[in-house]
Amino acid sequence: MHNTRLQGLKNTHILLIDDHPQDLDDLVNALRVQGTRITVADQPRKGLHYAQALYPDLILLDVHMPDVDGFVVCRLLREIPNCKDIPIIFLTSAADVTDRVNGLTMGGADYVLKPYAIEEVLARIVIHLQGKEPSSQRQRPGLLLQEQPPEQVILQAAVRLIRGKLNHLPKLTEIAAKVGTHDKRLSAIFREQLGMTVFAWVREERLRKTQELLVDSDISIEDIATQVGFSSAANLATAFRERFSVTPTSFRKIKEMD
Known part of the structure; x- marks a missing residue:
């Protein structure tokens, strides 16, 4: 799956927030083959913490999760200075038009339905990472990002x-x-x-x-x-x-x- 179009994935960091991350092992493995670092959060609130602490380049976000759904996570991320500009791609089985519109109007950069084609997800990630300097280069060594209460x-x-x-x-x-x-x-x-x-x-x-x-x-x-x-x-x-x-x-x- 190596090709020049996917070179933009190398040395990037993606946060995956999904309560069943094992179902996405094929996508995670494909991303790692491209040189992408993956952090997985199997709980929404853990994902909010990781997003602030790790400052990823992009977030893949499920919608239907227990306790807090993906729309809430997206809404809260958009209020956090260190996270508000991180591209969020909803990766979900929530296929209703209302859900798709909610995700995009709430600040999501894209909305991809499960079951997905790996090649399409990778291509969409590359599109939303274009022109972005990797977070590893944006952060100064030793800089601790302050987490919002x-x-x-x-x-x-x-x-x-x-x-x-x-x-x-x-x-x-x-x-x-x-x-x-x-x-x-x-x-x-x-x-x-x-x-x-x-x-x-x-x-x-x-x-x-x-x-x-x-x-x-x-x-x-x-x-x-x-x-x-x-x-x-x-x-x-x-x-x-x-x-x-x-x-x-x-x-x-x-x-x-x-």
Whole structure:
């Protein structure tokens, strides 16, 4: 299987995160023949740790895994400075179109279905490694990469998720599950890190976003209410006035005169 097109695999480091890694022995062996170093994580949380500690060139990631699925792993990796630019290829039997779209919109570089053709997977890996300096050359000898505290990663992922869904906020249990935790722990993280509950933060974020839209756009108060997740313009105006002692309309006029 040696050929010039696969030379880009030599001296690279790939992290495989899959709860049944033995099923991928043929792919792992093919990669090792090409001179690739492989690290295997058979648990999602172990994979998150290895990604931060080892700084691989590329990650092969399963979707359906116990405790934390691959989408959660991808979402959390994208919040870690040392990991956010590592190409992630989903390698999974999750063939539903929704799964494929979720994986790609969440930050995955590619999505390959099992059963796979080894040659295709190798070719896709080469494509996503093109132009990347191997991690062994990017890291200075003796440099220890600092691991992000799990609570901080979960908080950042939850904040990003909520900001993208202000107009149709999922239930707390769903938000927590999508960032790899449960509702009680997520609530505790918000209180410890931000000094407020999840929904108190959501309310503040909705009002902050309202301020931003009032200043930077000319869309109506009704449309702003819908966009930030208030049930009506009247409810938005009441909350805004309670928080800032001025109505949204007056706030906009004041800013226009500044």
